[in-house]
């Protein structure tokens with residue numbers, strides 16, 4: 001995808017000529033009600049900027065990978081798991097997802113959760129937790145409560 005010099009807004013959290021994609025439907029990952037828009041992709045910058053939106057009550061995949069994320073909450077509120085901690089997030093909060101750290105974003109029951117996500121352009125495939133990983137994650141009651149949602 002080539003990124004134009006100017007990409008105006010075309011609606012609420014929509015941009016001209018940016019396709020609204022259903023969140024990756026790969027490797028049987030569990031997710032609910034998530035859309036993805038790729039806003040910038042410049043090979044020299046070696047990163048992409050995407051906008052994700054999780055509908056009320058929805059969530060992204062619980063995953064980890066070698067690449068990292070910088071996330072800026074743009075709309076609504078929700079919670080996120082990063083490693084062994086759960087954070088309440090709202091507009092303008094920043095979240096750093098380090099390499100090989102389990103993470104998941106959940107929208108509030110009554111509000112969507114929209115966020116910009118900067119990611120490496122060349123990146124490894126996300127890993128989803130094995131039964132053993134899930135067992136280990138559930139040993140922490142805070143994490144257990146989060147992933148049960």
Ligand code: MN
Nearest residue numbers: 063069103126
């Ligand atoms: Mn991720």
